[in-house]
Amino acid sequence: MRLRFLLPLAAVLAIGSAAAQTTPAPPAQKVLRYAFRVAETGFDPAQISDLYSRTVAVNVFEAPYQYEFLARPARMRPNTAASMPEHADDYKTWTVRLKPGTYFADDPAFKGQRRELTAQDYVYSIKRFYDPRWKSPNLYLLENAKLLGLSEVRREVLKSKEPFPYDREVEGVRALDRYTLQFKLAEPRPRFAMLLSDGSFTGAVAREVVEAYGDKITEHPVGTGPFRLAEWRRASRIVLEKNSGFRDEFYDEDPPPGDPLAQAAQARFKGRKLPMIDRVEISIIEENQPRWLAFLNAEHDIIEQVPADFATIAMPNNQLAPNLKKQSITMVRYARADVSISYFNMEDPLVGGYSADKVALRRAISLAVDVDKEIRLARRGQATQSQGVIAPGTWGFDPAFRSEMSEYDPARAKALLDLYGYVDRDGDGWREQPDGKPLLIEYASQPDNQSRQLVELWKKNMDAIGIRMEFKIAKWPENLKASTAGKLMMWGVGWSANDPDGDTFLALGDGGAKGQANKSRFNLDAFNAAYRRQKALPNSPERQAAMDEASKLLIAYMPIKAHVHQVWTDLAHPWVLGYHRNIFVREFWKYVDVDPALQSKAVQ
Incomplete structure (x- = not known):
């Protein structure tokens, strides 16, 4: 009797074993891993x-x-x-x-x-x-x-x-x-x-x-896009997963001639349903070295904007290093439609205001900034000098335009300060205000390595003209909050275009955007009029003239010191397929694929 029950059981086990052998394993998840260098604020x-918040949200x-x-x-x-x-x-x-x-x-x-x-x-x-x-x-x-x-x-x-x-x-x-x-x-x-x-x-x-x-x-955040938020540990980790209900959308792009990387992506992916990956895992790593090492150790699949500290190692003479080329790493280098600025709070009693002495102080500080050295040392050559706030790649940018914004002239800076009464009265080596009160400039910054290098350059530049500058260090979200409330005297930030038009940069001086885009809280009737005029005009010589007028007023009153336009270089491991960048498409995740077999082999 026992045998009669054992025989069917053995048969069932045999069938189950065969089924287990023939049932294919589910495909490995395709996961894209990388890091933001600044913490997000929300979605x-x-x-x-x-x-960074907008990169997730989009x-x-x-x-x-x-x-x-x-x-x-x-x-x-x-x-x-x-x-x-x-x-x-x-x-x-x-x-x-x-x-x-x-x-x-x-x-x-x-x-x-x-x-x-x-x-x-x-x-x-x-x-x-x-x-x-x-x-x-x-x-x-x-x-x-x-x-x-x-x-x-x-x-x-x-x-x-x-x-x-x-x-x-x-x-x-x-x-x-x-x-x-x-x-x-x-x-x-x-x-x-x-x-x-x-x-x-x-x-x-x-x-x-x-x-x-x-x-x-x-x-x-709940949207209709290709991904949904699956996990969030503030300022630490963000995970997104494919939105299973995303409508049918397929890869069909129009690559330009002369771009083999783009043409290869179109040939490979044309007709593929988007998104092609299942998951995106983002770490927040503010320091450059651990972010760079995470990429080299294959803990991250891409590195967006190779840190300037490692630019000469990763791409000497802006060419991919031989050791990285042997690993079949992809390099994508592109000019950003952005501007890195330092703004003056125009409502601050020390650096703000529209009187001649206040304008002279801001212009003198601007003239004392050695932007060429900033590009060479702190940015390792990964930027070009700004002549104004409007960035390359946007309508309204004039590559032939030159202005005082790019000048480094500490002698002229000193002369301006002397002329308007910013002199050293007590012989301690530091200038005072025209009324004899102390002249102490407070500049907000962050604790990351590049910010520290920029702070060092600021101090050397200001020491050279006798201006005492102190630095208030805080995390980026904290500085953003204080800036929006008008509580910072000076702060250095970047501004990126959402679309290929220079209006977004002129908005940095728009009186109607005080505390929003206009962190300097600049409010000048002549500028506001020129800004409004260009908004109403179609792209034309008349619009360009209005934009030029607005740009020159920003230079003359100097509520903003424009430093550089950045050049970014991204690197991707060979298991990231189709990696490319368009500065006006932050939602690039849906256009790339990942080979999980190659990825897992590298991790092992």
């Missing part, structure tokens, strides 16, 4: 402005349009939109038609229902910037667009202290039907569609999600 489009949220990944020069295309935007002849009315079938990632806020993206989601998301509750640092971009009625609603709310009336229809942004958006502007805005091409800014946020998470919304 709510209405509340974030820093590059992979979660989607705007109606996006920039083509491989096209040069930059070219926009529909994303969640069904077609390119339609506009009236006067550029005051814009219509956007969305494609049906785009869905938000699953979230408990949707109570088990699949939630389709509609035009009303974009209406709600745009209105959030005007809601004082969110204190949006990017509100100025929409206020400059002059959307009808929204600023007026904001003023009512500020006065009444009542909740923002999201259900009130406003002429400036309306849903004409389920899939059609209309924008109405008070003034012509020929480039308005550019505002609708950045998911980290005008990406759609679902009202149910915001209402479910309230003030913690920045911790719970």
Whole structure:
């Protein structure tokens, strides 16, 4: 009797063993690993402005349009939109038609229902910037667009202290039907569609999600994009996973001639469903050496912006080092559409103001900065000198333009200081203010290695002209918060373009953006007029003239010392396939693939 039961059991075990041998193992996950060098602040489009938070957000949220990944020069295309935007002849009315079938990632806020993206989601998301509750640092971009009625609603709310009336229809942004958006502007805005091409800014946020998470919304990003936030340890680790409900989108790019890397990617991936990887793991590593070593040890798959400290090791004479070439590492080198600046707080009683003596002080400090040495020593040659705030690669940049911004002339700096009464009265080697009070400049910085090197150069430059400068060191998010509140006298930061237009750099001096883009809190009627004038003009010689006028006023009054435009070099291990960069596409994750077999072999 026992044998009769054992025989069937043996047969079952044999069948199970055979099945185990023939069932294929699930494919290894494709994971992209790398590091940010600055900590994120959160992931709510209405509340974030820093590059690293926006890099995550743009992979979660989607705007109606996006920039083509491989096209040069930059070219926009529909994303969640069904077609390119339609506009009236006067550029005051814009219509956007969305494609049906785009869905938000699953979230408990949707109570088990699949939630389709509609035009009303974009209406709600745009209105959030005007809601004082969110204190949006990017509100100025929409206020400059002059959307009808929204600023007026904001003023009512500020006065009444009542909740923002999201259900009130406003002429400036309306849903004409389920899939059609209309924008109405008070003034012509020929480039308005550019505002609708950045998911980290005008990406759609679902009202149910915001209402479910309230003030913690920045911790719970839920969008329609290719990835969703899976794990977040603030200032330490960010993990994103593929959004399983992402619509069908396929790799189909238009690489430029003369770019074999881009052409090879298109040939390899054309027709592949996006995204191609399953997971992105981001560490926050502020110091250069551990970030560099993590890449060399294959703990990270790419290194974005090889630290300047290691530039001569990784790419001597800007060519990939032979030892890295033997490892089949890919090098991608590209000029950033950015500017690194030091700003003066124009509301500070010491360095701010518009009187001749205050202008002289700022201009003298600027003239005493040796930017060539900064590029050679602190930046290891990975930058070019700025003549003004507008960056290469954007409309309005003039490569032939030269200005005082680039001059290093400590003798002239001393003469300016002497002329306006900033002299050493007590013989201690340090200059005083014209009224005899101490002259002490406070400069905010961060604790990372490159910031320390820049601080050393600042001190040497200021010592040379008799100005005492002290440095307030804090983490970047802390400095950002203090800067927005107008509490820093000086701070050195970078500013990157979201789109290929110089307007974003002139916004650094826009009086209407004080505390937002305009951390210097500069507010000059002549500048504001020129800035507004160029916004209303199509790209033309007349617009270029207005932009030049605004640029020259920034140089004359010096609320901002423009230092450099950066050149970045990224490296990728050979198991990262199709790696390329477009400075206007931060959502590059969906365009790359990873070979997990090669990756795991390297890790072992």
